[in-house]
Amino acid sequence: MLFRNLVLVTSLALLPMTGQAADLDEARVKELVYEAIRENPQIVMEAVAILQRQDAEAQAQAQASVLSDQRSLLEQxxxxxxxxxxxxxxxxxxxxxxxxxxxxxxxxxxxxxxxxxxxxxxxxxxxxxxxxxxxxxxxxxxxxxxxxxxxxxxxxxxxxxxxxxxxxxxxxxxxxxxxxxxxxxxxxxxxxxxxxxxxxxxxxxxxxxxxxxxxxxxxxxxxxxxxxxxxxxxxxxxx
Structure with missing residues (x-):
């Protein structure tokens, strides 16, 4: 699942480079991503950083929502x-x-x-x-x-x-x-x-x-x- 997410995140970064990206099927997108990774391995680390940042932001939003909704129960x-x-x-x-x-x-x-x-x-x-x-x-x-x-x-x-x-x-x-x-x-x-x-x-x-x-x-x-x-x-x- 993590690798699949990495592929999808990395592919998003590649889409602007491909004029006909919208017409590519998933197999071709993966093929392009694998090729890009071989040529530029740091893409993987950048994708991991993006996922971690997204996870942290989502967790912070969820916690803020809980604090707002459960404030009375927590404190009173x-x-x-x-x-x-x-x-x-x-x-x-x-x-x-x-x-x-x-x-x-x-x-x-x-x-x-x-x-x-x-x-x-x-x-x-x-x-x-x-x-x-x-x-x-x-x-x-x-x-x-x-x-x-x-x-x-x-x-x-x-x-x-x-x-x-x-x-x-x-x-x-x-x-x-x-x-x-x-x-x-x-x-x-x-x-x-x-x-x-x-x-x-x-x-x-x-x-x-x-x-x-x-x-x-x-x-x-x-x-x-x-x-x-x-x-x-x-x-x-x-x-």
Whole structure:
């Protein structure tokens, strides 16, 4: 498929050189293209660059459309935890997984952003993509909202050593002062499954391939990023 696209793209570049190009069939166009490639091999690299640019432009347009259409869900979903200033003038949305080492590295960067800018509103999209332990941790964290302890439990989970699984998550829940029996029951509530499903759908439509991933205004910031870069994106969104 890629080579076929290269042939078609390259042929478009050759058409102005051929007075009767409109009358050529596809076989003859290919023949001309192959001949041109043999004489001028860099045509292939130029065609690849054109395709890559077109793909990037198409992806950017698709992402901009999703941001426009899903802005309310991304930033105002009542089923998503909010930290920082609930009335802040700029919203940062973070997609994360408790077992993601880069998310754990990003934790102090996010905390530094919140400490430095009291007008940042942080929305968490729990996106458990690294196995059953991640799913369990996500369900437990979301269920902790019903006991008013999400923030403390979240930071504790993000700062833990080792793998997040049922045993480690429940141990941290007890240390955080949660009613573990109630927590385990609340983990099966439908709104928790809905949050995870929505995170999966949004991340796919935005083209995110891993965690962490941030949405700040109209800017998508995939991967680990330091607090200074987060602050720059916040300032840009504020402008």
């Amino acid at each position: 979903d009542p089923n998503a935890p909010v930290l920082g200033n609930p009335d802040g003038d700029v919203t940062v949305v973070e997609f994360f997984d408790y077992n993601c080492p880069y998310c754990r590295r990003a934790m102090p960067e996010v905390q530094a952003l919140l400490d430095a800018d009291p007008n940042v509103r942080l929305v968490y999209r729990e996106w458990p993509i690294l196995g059953e332990g991640s799913v369990f941790a996500t369900k437990a964290a979301l269920a902790s909202r019903l006991q008013g302890k999400y923030e403390a439990f979240h930071w504790a989970l993000m700062g833990m050593n080792g793998h997040a699984d049922e045993a480690s998550v429940l141990r941290i829940a007890e240390d955080t002062g949660l009613d573990v029996k109630r927590l385990k029951s609340d983990m099966d509530r439908p709104e928790i499954a809905e949050h995870i499903e929505t995170s999966m759908r949004l991340s796919q439509s935005l083209g995110f391939s891993g965690t962490p991933a941030f949405v700040i205004g109209d800017k998508l910031v995939p991967g680990f990023v330091e607090s200074e870069k987060l602050a720059e994106a916040v300032d840009k969104a504020r402008e």
